[in-house]
Amino acid sequence: MKTLVIANQKGGVGKTSTLVHLAFDFAERGLKVAVIDLDTQGNASFTLAVHKSGIAASSLFGAVTPFDLAPIDNIALIEADPRLADLEKLDLGKAAEAFSEAVSIIESRGFDVCLIDTAPSLGIAMASALLAADFVASPIELEAYALQGITKMNATITAIRRKNTKLQFLGMIPSKVDGRNPRHTATLADLQAAYPALILPTPIGYRSSIADALASHCPVWEIRKTSARAATKEVRAMTQHIHDKMEIA
Ligand SMILES: Nc1ncnc2c1ncn2[C@@H]1O[C@H](COP(=O)(O)OP(=O)(O)OP(=O)(O)O)[C@@H](O)[C@H]1O
Numbered sequence: 364m365k366t367l368v369i370a371n372q373k374g375g376v377g378k379t380s381t382l383v384h385l386a387f388d389f390a391e392r393g394l395k396v397a398v399i400d401l402d403t404q405g406n407a408s409f410t411l412a413v414h415k416s417g418i419a420a421s422s423l424f425g426a427v428t429p430f431d432l433a434p435i436d437n438i439a440l441i442e443a444d445p446r447l448a449d450l451e452k453l454d455l456g457k458a459a460e461a462f463s464e465a466v467s468i469i470e471s472r473g474f475d476v477c478l479i480d481t482a483p484s485l486g487i488a489m490a491s492a493l494l495a496a497d498f499v500a501s502p503i504e505l506e507a508y509a510l511q512g513i514t515k516m517n518a519t520i521t522a523i524r525r526k527n528t529k530l531q532f533l534g535m536i537p538s539k540v541d542g543r544n545p546r547h548t549a550t551l552a553d554l555q556a557a558y559p560a561l562i563l564p565t566p567i568g569y570r571s572s573i574a575d576a577l578a579s580h581c582p583v584w585e586i587r588k589t590s591a592r593a594a595t596k597e598v599r600a601m602t603q604h605i606h607d608k609m610e611i612a
């Protein structure tokens with residue numbers, strides 16, 4: 364099983380949209396996908412509600428006893444619950460150990476991939492997820508405030524990699540890009556120059572059909588609007604790129 368965390372401590376940059384589309388796309392490929400929602404906002408749990416497993420994400424941080432996990436249409440959701448808010452009181456070492464153990468249990472249930480959504484904060488949940496994962500990817504917006512976070516995110520990933528040497532940073536996914544906004548175009552060019560290996564070649568435009576999809580519990584390719592076609596093309600290019608980079612068997 365390959366484990367991917369979607370993380371950026373900046374809020375509203377497209378993390379959950381990316382995660383949900385990866386889950387739908389991978390499931391369509393016939394892969395068994397476990398999704399862990401570590402954000403008390405529960406946005407991924409909302410969009411993927413029909414895939415609920417009945418297991419609460421906060422339970423993965425305590426004394427973990429083996430649990431069963433059965434996918435519905437290839438996706439099993441370990442849903443966000445209010446107790447995730449209490450994780451910050453835990454010792455990171457113990458929380459991370461329990462969480463890694465839980466990920467091994469998920470792997471033993473025959474899942475091919477585990478996708479983890481995180482809240483926009485650098486806390487125990489995000490650190491535990493990064494310590495257990497094989498890969499991390501960070502959606503970014505091309506706005507000044509969003510860019511301030513990149514250095515911090517890179518520093519966090521570098522620090523975690525000292526303890527989890529298998530962790531690979533797949534890179535940053537430019538999201539909600541407005542191609543008609545000269546500031547976005549210029550910022551994207553600057554970023555590509557500054558971090559040539561870290562900006563994914565598959566940006567996602569600002570597309571209202573993506574928000575429609577998240578609200579309608581489906582991927583953007585099921586939205587019946589002409590404008591969903593361009594969004595679908597971009598999102599499929601992103602999921603294909605990540606799929607290839609993860610070398611999922
Ligand atoms: N490419 C896009 N075009 C237009 N709207 C988008 C796009 N991607 C996401 N959105 C919308 O922007 C908002 C934030 O997106 P999303 O929830 O994916 O971000 P997030 O990083 O997970 O946010 P948070 O940090 O709060 O968890 C949502 O309302 C979503 O519907």
Ligand SMILES: [Mg+2]
Binds near residue numbers: 378380406481
């Ligand atoms: Mg989110």
